[in-house]
Amino acid sequence: MISHEPDHVLQSYLDSPEKQRRLYKRTLCIVVLAQVFGGAGLASGVTVGALLAQEMLGTESFAGVPTALFTLGSAIAALLVGRLSQRYGRRFGLATGFLSGGVGAIGVIVAAVNHHVFLLFASLFIYGAGNATNLQTRYAGTDLAKPAQRATAVSIAMVATTFGAVAGPNLVDFMGQTAASLGIPVLTGPFILAAAAYILSGLVFLAFLRPDPFMVAKALADARNTKQSGSPDANSSISANPNQGIMVGAAVMILTQFVMVAIMTMTPVHMVEHGHGLDAVGLIISIHIGAMYLPSLFTGVLVDKLGRTAMSFASVAILLLAGILAAVAPTDTLTGLMAALALLGLGWNLGLISGTARIVDATQPANRAKTQGAVDVLIALAGASGGALSGLVAAQSSYAVLSLAGGILSLLLIPVLIWSRNQRDQKGTQNMPM
DSSP states (O other): OOOOOOHHHHHHHHTOHHHHHHHHHHHHHHHHHHHHHHHHHHHHHHHHHHHHHHHHHTSSTTTTHHHHHHHHHHHHHHHHHHHHHHHHOHHHHHHHHHHHHHHHHHHHHHHHHHTOHHHHHHHHHHHHHHHHHHHHHHHHTTTTOOGGGHHHHHHHHHHHHHHHHHHHHHTHHHHHHHHHHTTSOGGGHHHHHHHHHHHHHHHHHHHHOOSOHHHHHHHHHHHHHHHHHSSOOTTOOSSSSHHHHHHHHHHHHHHHHHHHHHHHHHHHHHHHHTTOOHHHHHHHHHHHHHHHHTTHHHHHHHHHHHOHHHHHHHHHHHHHHHHHHHHHOOSSOSHHHHHHHHHHHHHHHHHHHHHHHHHHHTOOTTTHHHHHHHHHHHHHHHHHHHHHHHHHHHHHSOHHHHHHHHHHHGGGHHHHHHHHHHHHHHHOOOSSOO
16 A cells, blocks of 8 residues: 555656646546545534443543544544655555544444443544544645645635535434444444445545655656756745745634634534524534535635735634624524624635645645644644633633634734735745735
8 A cells, every 4th residue: 555656657747747737637536526425424423422422421521532532533643644645645644544534433333332431432532533634635636736726726625525524414313223223322323424434535545546646746846856956955945934834824724723613612502502402503503514615616716816815814804703793693593693603614714725725835745744734733733622612711701702702812813914924025025826
């Protein structure tokens, strides 16, 4: 499974821009196919993880442990998948991550059947690899993309995730019935779907991502460096100030992730406390998830056309508006919360796509994949922190205070973006959209 592309294969792509374009388009098609499965694997299992732990333990005291283990596993896997991709290519890195997530889902099923709590926790930890890989797949389409195509390439992967992410939770009841018919616990049903979905995603990359677009991109960069300087310079960067670009891109994604997760996590609790049923909760969360992913094709194009900075500012404005709306939304109707959670998803979308494009702009193949993995670790931890702190804030104050605080917190990105723009203007040169 671990193999570098043969030299003659790489050379054929170095000599043919047309073959590079065809491989870029083919890679996007493979990413779309894999992400449809990956989204289903992510959404279906996470939906019932806490409920399964509660059922097996007979208490709510440890119901939060699955989320913690899942998040920790996701963070560690993000780092490992990034490093594997850096060394061996996207094909091996992404396939390993998805297949590991599938193995974790199978472990959850075995643990539930045998009522083995420690195996359940270990398997949920491994299952987190699927989430990390699902997120990192958005980078695969950018390896051979031109600077003005990068955000659009990211958005295509995110739109594909939507189909699986929306379908997964809606299949929970059906998969529960399937599990019951097999004589195993009902709550393992979604993990059956998750196992199949993640394994299929891994096999798609393993079978079809040839030649590896990241390995081709590395060969192109090496050839370019050799031509320009007479010897390969693996540490050179395509950005005048790569560290700045990485820091700003990471800051945008981390803060938008924190704000989005914090408000989203407590919204179902807030709704139930005010008499809304689970069907209403499901509707609001579905709208939120749709707004996180479905606008991507349009927002990706806007990020490429209008620039990274402009759309990051737009993300801040939308998140602030979402927080205000969530804080003042009437509790007896759903309209206000629908608008607030839709805006929350859209603000996150703009932050993730513009931040991801900045990371790609600021790196070159010699360090790109491992840098992306390291940044995704921080994003995972930001989401975990947002979810954990949201409960504390809401308990000590209210959902309205939490939402307003989240919206205001997003304003911290403004000085970062202004500093980045000023630094860019001082350099006087700009090779790609910012």
